[in-house]
Every structure is written in structure tokens, then in C-alpha cells.
Amino acid sequence: xxxxxNIDKGLIHELLFEAEDLDARIRSAHxxxxxxxxxxxxxxxxxxxxxxxxxxDDFEEIEISARCFVDQAGIxxxxxxxxxxxxxxxxxxxxxxxxxxxxxxxxxEDLPDFRLLRMRARRGQVExxxxxxxxxxLLEQKVENHADTLEDIHRQLETASYLVLEDEDxxxxxxxxxxxxxxxxxxxxxxxxxxxxxxxxxxxxHLRNRQEHAETLREIMRDVETxxxxxxxxxxxxxxxxxxxxxxxxxxxxQIIKIFSIAAVVFLPPTLVASMYGMNFAFMPxxxxxxxxxxxxxxxxxxxIAPYAYFKRKGWL
Numbered sequence: 001x002x003x004x005x006n007i008d009k010g011l012i013h014e015l016l017f018e019a020e021d022l023d024a025r026i027r028s029a030h031x032x033x034x035x036x037x038x039x040x041x042x043x044x045x046x047x048x049x050x051x052x053x054x055x056x057d058d059f060e061e062i063e064i065s066a067r068c069f070v071d072q073a074g075i076x077x078x079x080x081x082x083x084x085x086x087x088x089x090x091x092x093x094x095x096x097x098x099x100x101x102x103x104x105x106x107x108x109e110d111l112p113d114f115r116l117l118r119m120r121a122r123r124g125q126v127e128x129x130x131x132x133x134x135x136x137x138l139l140e141q142k143v144e145n146h147a148d149t150l151e152d153i154h155r156q157l158e159t160a161s162y163l164v165l166e167d168e169d170x171x172x173x174x175x176x177x178x179x180x181x182x183x184x185x186x187x188x189x190x191x192x193x194x195x196x197x198x199x200x201x202x203x204x205x206h207l208r209n210r211q212e213h214a215e216t217l218r219e220i221m222r223d224v225e226t227x228x229x230x231x232x233x234x235x236x237x238x239x240x241x242x243x244x245x246x247x248x249x250x251x252x253x254x255q256i257i258k259i260f261s262i263a264a265v266v267f268l269p270p271t272l273v274a275s276m277y278g279m280n281f282a283f284m285p286x287x288x289x290x291x292x293x294x295x296x297x298x299x300x301x302x303x304x305i306a307p308y309a310y311f312k313r314k315g316w317l
Contacts, residue, residue: 002041004029010129012121030131034106068202074099080195081111089185103131113142136213140220146189150230153182164245172249183238190231193224269303
């Protein structure tokens with residue numbers, strides 16, 4: 001799917017088009033957003049823009065030389081964005097090609113950052129005067145969204161902290177599941193922030209003649225560094241809560257084992273007494289004794305009470 005936008009007096013306007021005037025619209029658009037384009041749309045873009053569009057496998061390369069480079073088509077930046085699927089965060093790469101008079105973005109997923117940017121553009125809340133500024137604005141909004149997500153993770157972590165440290169009736173196995181999910185989300189955000197650092201460093205080198213963009217990029221870099229420190233704090237808190245949860249689970253298991261151990265020791269002497277009087281020898285004095293049965297019962301009770309009283313006095317119970 002192709003979405004085309006024009007920049008006019010600082011505002012971003014989406015261009016509506018019919019199939020017959022698509023060629024002209026693409027040539028005049030300042031921003032071409034290709035969301036999961038099919039082969040026909042890819043061929044059309046490559047023909048009209050005279051550039052080779054990257055394949056999906058190229059988005060996922062991790063080397064900086066493969067993610068950020070310059071060629072005859074323009075400045076290439078493969079930026080990593082955060083997405084959500086089935087309630088869990090995941091990362092998706094977007095290929096951004098910055099040319100003299102246009103920005104081309106190619107992605108496979110419908111990302112929240114792009115939906116938000118389109119909504120803000122319709123409301124006139126985004127100011128942009130050039131494709132370069134639009135790319136910088138996209139990165140700035142991306143970092144803002146990461147900050148909001150980290151705040152949400154921090155709130156969820158406070159809830160998990162109460163669950164682990166204060167709620168006596170908490171399901172600790174459920175707490176571990178929640179902490180693992182938060183740790184995964186925090187890791188995904190940190191990965192996106194590290195990728196943003198590389199992208200900004202690359203753009204600072206190639207947009208250094210645009211002083212207004214360079215200053216904005218430096219501000220974004222400072223925000224990223226602050227958020228990186230916050231992700232480190234969240235990692236430490238998650239690990240602390242994970243260790244605490246596992247410790248509480250071990251204590252509960254030890255308590256159960258302790259109960260079984262004490263029960264085994266308490267019932268061992270009565271079992272011994274019952275075993276002795278259960279032997280089938282011909283000559284046992286107690287067999288002819290009228291009080292033999294009450295005597296055996298009393299002996300078993302006393303032999304069970306004795307170790308229990310001893311453990312209680314020692315403070316083991």
C-alpha cells in the first residue's frame with residue numbers, strides 16, 4: 001500500500017490519487033510511505049524514482065555499514081521501530097531513503113509511530129519544511145514513544161513489585177511471567193534506542209551543513225542517552241524482583257519440605273512401636289495381657305508427642 005504526502009508551508013498533507021494519476025503523484029510527493037508494497041508497487045517506484053528498493057532481508061542486517069550508507073539513490077537509514085503483537089513488543093525495521101526532494105519509507109508492518117505521525121499531520125500538529133526535517137521528526141517522535149512505553153513499563157513494574165514484596169497471597173509463578181514479559185519489552189526498547197543512536201550519529205555526519213537539523217538531532221541524542229540510563233535502572237529492578245521471587249518460591253518449597261520432614265520424624269517412633277507389636281511370634285508377654293492394646297496405643301501417642309515437644313522447645317516449628 002502506498003501513501004503519498006506533500007509538505008506545504010510547514011504542514012504535511014496526504015495526497016489522494018486515482019490509479020491513472022499515480023505516476024504524477026509519486027513524482028511530486030515529498031514523502032512516499034510504502035507499507036508492505038506488492039511487486040507491482042515496488043516496480044513502479046523503482047521505475048519512476050530510478051532507484052533500487054531494498055528487500056526485506058536487507059532491513060534486518062545488523063552491521064552499521066549495511067543499515068546506514070549513502071549511494072546514488074540518496075542517504076539510506078534502516079531504523080528499528082517498536083511494534084506490538086499479541087500483547088508483546090517486537091522490533092520492526094524500516095528502510096528510509098532520503099533524497100534531495102523526497103523521503104521514502106518502506107516497511108512490512110503497520111507501526112504505531114507512523115499511525116501517530118499521520119494523525120498529528122492531519123491535525124496540523126507536526127511542522128516540517130523539508131524531507132530531511134520530516135525524517136528528523138520521525139526519529140524524534142519515535143524516541144518520545146519509547147519514553148512513554150518506558151513509563152508504562154515502570155508503572156507495571158511498581159504493580160509487580162507490590163505483588164512480589166507485599167502481597168502475601170500473590171501467585172509468584174504469575175509474577176515471574178509478568179517480570180519476564182517486562183524484561184523482554186525493556187530489552188526491545190533498549191535495542192531500538194541503541195539503533196537510534198547509530199542512526200543519529202550517521203545523520204549528524206551527513207547533515208552537518210544543516211545546522212537546525214543538527215541541533216535537533218543532538219537534543220534527540222541527549223534524550224536517548226537519558227532513556228538508556230532508565231532502561232538500565234529498569235533492568236536492575238526487574239532482576240532484583242526476579243531474584244526475590246525465586247527466593248520466596250524457594251522459601252515456600254523449603255517450608256513444605258520441612259513439614260514433611262517433621263511429620264516423618266514425629267510418626268517414626270509410633271510406627272516402630274506398631275511394628276514391634278505387629279510381629280507374629282508365639283511367645284510375646286503382651287499378647288495375653290488385658291491392657292496390652294491400650295498400652296500399645298498410649299505408647300505410640302507418647303512416642304509421637306515426645307519429638308514434637310522437643311522440636312517445639314528448640315524453636316524448629
